[in-house]
Amino acid sequence: MPAKVIVRDLSKRYGGVEAVRGVSFAIEAGEIFGLLGPNGAGKTTTLECLVGLREADAGGLEVCGLDARKHPREVKQRIGVALQSTALQDKITPREALKLFGAFYRVRAEPAALLARFALTEKADARFDTLSGGQRQRLALALAFVNKPELVLLDEPTTGLDPAARRELHAEILQMKRDGHTVLLTTHYLDEAEQLCDRIAIIDRGRVIATGAPRELIARSSVSQSVTLVTEPGIDGAAVAGLPGASEVRSEGAAVKFRTARPTETLAALAALLAARRLELVELQVKKASLEEVFVGLTKSAAGDDPS
C-alpha cells in the first residue's frame, strides 16, 4: 500500500524564525505515527502545513496520494483534524456542531453515530461551555471524524486531561487504527507515544533527529539499562563495579544498583562471579531504558551538535 503521508524536506519560517528546517518522514497506511519534540520544535507548524492551514516555504507534501501543496481543498475532504484547542461558540451543542461541520464535506458521518462512538450521546444537546475538558476533547475527535477521513491528525490530543480521561482517549485512538484509519499525532507524553505509536519521529529545533518504532529507538540508543541485584550473603559494590560494562554502582539497602550499556556481557560475568563466590541470587531486575530517557539523551546531544 502506498504511504499515506510523505513529507520531503519541508521548510517554514516565520520572519526571522526558522520553525521547520528540512523535515522529512513518511507514514504508512494504517499506522499510528507520533511527532515528538520539545516546545517550539516545529511539530504544530509541520502539522499545519500538512493540513493546509499554513503554506510551506519549500519541500514536498503528499497526503492520501495527493500533492497537498497543489490540492489543499481535495486533501481537506480526505483528512480529519483535531487541533490543540477546539474553539467553538459557547452556546453550540455537540449535535449542532457535528451537523454544521458535516455540511462542509461531500462524504459525512451521521451525527448520532459519532455521538455514540465518542460517548457523547448524553451530552448531545448540552451547551459547549458546560462540557468538561475530556468531553470537549472527545467532541474534537468526533468533529475530526465527521467526513469519514482516511487520515486523522491530532495535535496534543490528551494535553490537560486527567489520567482516566487520557486512558479513554488512548482507547479511542487505538480504535481508530483498528477501524483502518491512519493517525498522525503530536504529544509531549513519552509513555503515551511508547504505548500508542507504531513509529515516531523526534523533531528538535526544526529538524528530525530520529525516526523509528519506539522499541527500535530504545534498542539503538546508547542509554544504558538499569540493574537491581540482591544476593545472599550481600555482594560488595567494588566486585560489581569490576564487571564489564557496569557503571554508576551504588548500594540501596540490601540491593546493589548499577547501569550497563552491555547487559549480555555484564550479566554473563555476574553469573560467573556469583558462582565463584558461592553467593545465592535473591533478586535480579534488568530494566530497559524508557523512551523518555532516550528522548532526553537525543535532544541533549542534538543541542550539543547544533550551535543555532
Ligand code: ATP
Ligand atoms: P509546542 O510543543 O510548544 O506546541 P511545536 O513543536 O508545536 O511546539 P511550533 O508551534 O511549530 O512548535 O513552533 C515552532 C517555532 O516557530 C517556535 O519557535 C515558535 O515560536 C515559532 N512560531 C510558531 N508559530 C509562529 C507564528 N505564527 N509566528 C511567529 N513564530 C511562530
